[in-house]
Amino acid sequence: MGHHSNWPEWVYIGVVVALMVWVGAEAWNAERLVEHIPADAEVIKVTGQQWFWSFEHEDGTKEIGELHVKVGKAYKFEITSKDVNHSFNIHDYVVLLDAIPGRVNTVWFAPMEVGEHDIQCREYCGLIHYNMRGKLIVEEAEPSS
Amino acid sequence: MKSILGLFLVLAILVIIPAADYVFAAGDEPEGYLDRRVIIWNLFYRMMTVAFTVGAVVAGTIIWLCWRFRESNPKATPTPYEKEGVW
């Protein structure tokens, strides 16, 4: 075994550890911001089942496959499944959380532009997993009276 | 040495810019809802900058090593262990 000076390896490890601490701190901070659900977020119940998504708004309105929301409002998705594991994903809004039967998972978002976006399933759920898709439609808010 | 300084400079910038970002971003959105897309992609781009910087250093080092210490290099000299023939 060679006896050579050790300090380059220690500096290297120091840099690696510092980088990891930085990654962890930044991630922790970003997650803290992203997980803080606004108090006035409107609840939308999301139910995944083989092989489609259904939604229920706070006022009782139900939708299947399509979800209509208003620009500028905060929404809180309460996600569950009726059969196997699915994962509710609106990729354009970086919304992703598993739909697990027997459990409700919560994630929120606030769309800022009018538009249409894809909803997809991100957990293998069988035959039509690849086509378990939906549409998120963000509409203009009603003019306030 | 220069590469380490460069690395620290990049890192320092990467810490200052997001801090400044949050200060200025707070006033931008109507009703003050955070846009999760901005937070997440912003973090992603910063981490990619670091990853590619470190990657360039690591990959660059490996490529340089392979070039400089290849046995066909005119500057190549036998290692001290080759004299004894045991390593």
Added chain:
Amino acid sequence: MVLELQKPRPIWQIMFSTHHTDIGLLYLITSLTFLFLGGALALAIRAELFLPGSQIIADSMTFNRMFTVHGTTLIFLFLLPFASAVGNYLVPIMVRYKDMAYPKLNAIAFWMIPPAATLIWLGFADFTWYANPPYSIISAPGPAADMWIFGLKILGISSVLGAINFIVTILKCKHPDMSIGQVPLLAWSFLTSSLIVLVAIPTFAAALLMLLTDRLGVSGFFNPAMGGDPIAYAHLFWFTFHPEVYVLVIPAIGMMYEIIPRFSRKPIFSHSSGIFAFVLLSMVSFSSWAHHMYATGMSFTEKTVFMIGTLAAVPASAMHVFNFIATMWNGRIKFATPMMWAVGGIALFFSAGAGGVVNAAMPLDFQTHDSYWVVGHFHLFVMGTIAFGSIGFLYYIFPYVTGRMYNEKMGQIHFILSFIGTVLVFFTQHVLGLYGMPRRVYDYPPIPEWITMNQIASVGAMIIGVSMVIFLINMIYSSGKGKIADTDDPFSLGGKYYFPYEAKNPHH
């Protein structure tokens, strides 16, 4: 030399042997067979995904079965048996003992693999290599699912028996003049990965049993309809399989610890830091399992704990990279085929790890979870690091095992094509995941960027396929008709090393 094809030994002599070199050979042939079978499935998958719509696979259920068996085969029937092949052949030689500690148990451990493989392939289950409930309980068609479960149970037992053998051989049977700190790093890699196996596998064994009883309807561990929790399976599975990925990578790094100093004509920069890094990595590997479960609805605190556990493993891996770079420094490097594979593997190891660190950052997982980013990331590990290290090592021991040299030009072409192909497929898939394409999908909407990237990936896969055909031809032809190798110094490096002097095979 166990494989002298010009004067072949009777096949039954090899099959019924308990000598470690013969068992190593059996593991080797088995693992390479499944490399090609699993790889063929990969080519079919990539051909199907070349365009939206159905290409060569008629329906999604067949596709789902193919990716399940592809993953299961390449992990359990190629990577693990290949490591066992190398370990069995070399560990007793490295610790200067006559055989493994328990030769008959060793043979039993090997012979569990063919029946398990048969069960997996005849069943062709569709529930992904992860088999997560409730799908695997209520929706996966049996008997494929049950055959897969039994197959994996048998493989788990085989792994544990192998691990016991490695641990006892290295710790208890090593030569009296050899201190534990002098044991070669390749042997240390088998010691540490075997210790991980002993601790981690029983958890999955329990989970498999529970999955089976759930499927039979007599229990409700993971079935919500019977009061169970699907997330419990996720914890049990990942508690085993996160450390298991280190069981896969650690021997490959150990193999690089043989190749890189040898071809640099220098000893390893720091033997003791290599040992420390292996031990640290195996311990820390147990602290990060639920980073696979960030999207299941865990609390902020839980996710933070596992993020810290994940990041903690990075310095240990970084120590290995440093060791390799410092070894090559001031060396006089011969870039024969094994060395190319080892160095290429280190470069890809870094990119795989970097992508993993990005994943570990909790909120970034919302972008990447269950998308093609993850597929690209883990394939950079299993193909780019582990397969590269393993294939390089195969070229390295080829002259010792067969007494003949492989064709060097073909070996280098194999490396170059595989490297280009690997980069094309798996780097592209990272970007594809950022564009949102989910994994485990038979078909995808005709989004132009997705189509382009899928096509690039498929071309890369075909390039790898071509390189593997070249590899197969080289291996088969050279085993029988290659130039006779000088087994003291087959690569003309100009040195004498402690091994692999000829294994004392009782049949010679």
